[in-house]
Every structure is written in structure tokens, then in C-alpha cells.
Amino acid sequence: MITLKRREEVDLMRQAGRRLAEVLDHLAALVAPGVTTTEIDRAANREIRRRASFPGFLGYEGFPKHLCISVNNQVVHGIPDGRRLVEGDIVSLDCGLIYQGWWADAGLTVSCGEVDQEGARLIRVTREALELGIAAAVPGNHLGDIGHAVQTHIETNGYSVVRGYTGHGIGRDMHEAPEVPNHGFPGRGIEIRPGLCLAIEPIVNEGEPGTLVEPDGWTVITADRRRSCYFEHTIAIGSDGAEVLTRLPEAV
Ligand code: MG
Ligand code: MG
Numbered sequence: 001m002i003t004l005k006r007r008e009e010v011d012l013m014r015q016a017g018r019r020l021a022e023v024l025d026h027l028a029a030l031v032a033p034g035v036t037t038t039e040i041d042r043a044a045n046r047e048i049r050r051r052a053s054f055p056g057f058l059g060y061e062g063f064p065k066h067l068c069i070s071v072n073n074q075v076v077h078g079i080p081d082g083r084r085l086v087e088g089d090i091v092s093l094d095c096g097l098i099y100q101g102w103w104a105d106a107g108l109t110v111s112c113g114e115v116d117q118e119g120a121r122l123i124r125v126t127r128e129a130l131e132l133g134i135a136a137a138v139p140g141n142h143l144g145d146i147g148h149a150v151q152t153h154i155e156t157n158g159y160s161v162v163r164g165y166t167g168h169g170i171g172r173d174m175h176e177a178p179e180v181p182n183h184g185f186p187g188r189g190i191e192i193r194p195g196l197c198l199a200i201e202p203i204v205n206e207g208e209p210g211t212l213v214e215p216d217g218w219t220v221i222t223a224d225r226r227r228s229c230y231f232e233h234t235i236a237i238g239s240d241g242a243e244v245l246t247r248l249p250e251a252v
Contacts, residue, residue, distance in 0.1 A: 002169060002177045004195030009102070010236045013171065013197060016099035017234050017245025019051040020106050024095055025248060027067070031110045033087045037069045041080035044095055053097040056174060060096075063218065067095035068107075075211050075220040075228040076165055076203060087113035090123060092230045094201075096174055103174045105199045106246035107232040122159065122206055122229045129153045129202040130231040133182075137200065137235060137242040141192045147184025150202045154182075160209035162228070165220070167200045170234055174199075194239050201232035 005013065026047050030040050044066040048055045055066040063079075070078035070092040071085070078092070085091060094107035109123050129150045136149040151161050167180030178190055182202045205211075210223035222228050235242040 002190065002196070003171060004193060005171055005197050005236065006195065009171070010195070010197070012100050012102045013104065013234070013236060014245050016053065016097060016102045016104040017106070019048075019053050019099055020095060020097050020104040020234075021246045021248045022051065023047040023097065024093060024106060024108060024246070027093050027095065028108060028110045031085060031091050031112050033085060033113045036082050036084050037080035038082045040069060040093070041065045041067060048097045051097075051099070053099040056096045056098045056103060060174065067093060069093055070219070070228070070230070072227050073222045073225045075162060075205070075222060076230060077218045077220050079216060079218050085112045088115050088119070090115055090119050090227055090229060092228075094230065094232065101172060103170050103172070104234045104246055105170055105174055105232065106234055107201070107230060109229045109231060118206070119227065122204065122227060125154065125157045125159060126202055126204045126229040127231050129204065130200060130233060133200045133202060134233065134235055134242050134244060137192055137198065137237060139192055139194055139237060139239060139241070142187050143178060143180060143189030143192065144184035145186050146200060147181045148186050150200075151183040154202065154204050160205045160207070162203040162205055162209055162211060164211060165203050167198060167232070170197050170199045192237055194237050196237040197234065198237070199232055199234050201230060203228065203230045
């Protein structure tokens with residue numbers, strides 16, 4: 001069932017989103033050669049809790065840590081495990097929190113030190129795909145318009161869209177209806193209406209779209225072992241379009 005959020009509910013989700021944006025800003029700045037994924041995980045726990053929020057990933061379907069960290073050929077759901085980051089890694093941070101009963105879910109891929117040109121292009125194109133998806137999330141459009149915008153940008157740049165993992169509705173639960181695929185046809189799917197809150201999260205492979213799950217039961221890797229990249233925002237649809245709840249206000 002799809003629930004549309006009332007104004008006062010979106011207000012709380014905005015407060016959750018702002019907190020998560022601050023946390024991710026902090027975590028992204030930690031990514032550097034020599035830093036371990038466990039250090040970033042501990043920082044996530046600390047930064048979330050000091051904002052009167054709960055690290056919702058902890059224990060979610062049994063997930064053992066406070067955020068997902070996926071490096072290079074890891075696609076999503078990587079478990080912080082003490083891995084030491086090295087120069088040139090591309091590092092996806094996916095984090096969620098619960099504030100006063102409301103979820104925010106967001107993430108980004110950052111380069112560790114200097115990344116090669118192709119890695120930098122993969123990151124840029126994926127970030128742009130998310131922005132195009134958000135721009136398509138306006139009242140009167142359909143879910144398929146979001147997926148189509150994301151897919152078109154990814155594929156015209158020579159990359160592939162991972163199919164098995166999608167964006168989603170969000171609110172009192174992290175994963176609510178509807179699913180928000182990163183591919184689709186214009187005009188298909190449910191109509192986008194004010195009060196709809198979504199997490200949009202393009203997941204982009206440098207090579208083929210196929211993925212595998214590691215024996216830990218969580219970490220998704222590319223089948224061809226090439227790199228993968230990811231960006232995510234939680235948004236709320238208003239009468240004029242999408243408001244990004246997990247973006248920090250522009251510095252002036
Ligand atoms: Mg999500
Ligand atoms: Mg997420």
C-alpha cells in the first residue's frame with residue numbers, strides 16, 4: 001500500500017533527512033587512504049546518535065553494522081569489516097537513520113584520494129543520473145519517468161543499470177511501496193502525487209549489469225568484477241516537484 005504523507009509528517013522526515021545529510025557529509029570527509037571501514041562505521045553510529053536518532057541499519061533484517069560501505073567492485077550492502085582504504089578506491093557509503101519514528105535513507109560514492117579518470121567519470125555520471133531522476137519526480141509524471149531518466153543517462157554514457165536493487169517508498173519504514181526501479185518507460189507505473197516520499201538510488205556498473213552475493217549473505221559484487229557506483233537521496237513530492245530531504249542547504 002502506498003501512503004501519502006501529510007505536511008506535518010513531511011516536516012518530521014525533513015528533520016530526519018537534514019540529520020542524515022549532516023552525518024553523510026561528516027562520513028564522506030573521513031574517506032582517505034589508510035582509514036578503515038570500521039572507523040567510518042563507528043563514526044556513523046556516533047554521529048547519528050548525537051543527533052537524537054537511531055542508526056536504522058543496525059539489526060535491519062540482521063544487518064550487523066551502522067551503514068553499508070561498498071568498495072570498487074562491491075555494488076551495495078558491503079559490511080564494514082576493518083578493510084583499510086587505499087588511494088584510488090571508489091567508496092559507496094549508504095546510511096539510514098530514524099528520527100522520531102521517521103526514516104531517512106541516502107548515500108553517495110566518494111573517491112579515496114586521487115581516482116583514475118574513468119572512475120571519476122563513473123561517479124559523475126551516477127550523480128547526474130540521480131539528479132535527472134529527481135527532476136522527473138514531479139506531480140503528473142509516473143514512476144516510469146524516473147526510471148527512464150536514470151536509465152537513459154547511464155546507458156548513453158556506456159554504463160549499465162543494476163536491475164535487482166531499486167529505490168523505494170520511505171516513511172515510517174525504510175522500505176515502503178512502491179519500488180522505484182532505475183529503468184523504465186515514460187508514462188508507466190503509478191502517477192506521482194504530492195505527499196509521496198521516495199528514496200531514489202541509481203546503482204551503476206562500469207561493465208555488465210550482472211551481480212553476485214558474497215558468502216557473507218550481504219555484500220553484492222559485480223559478476224565481471226569491474227567497479228560499481230551508487231548515489232541516493234530521500235525526496236518528498238510537493239505540488240511543484242521534489243524536495244530533496246537529505247541534501248544540505250547550499251553554503252552561501
Ligand atoms: Mg534505499
Ligand atoms: Mg540506502
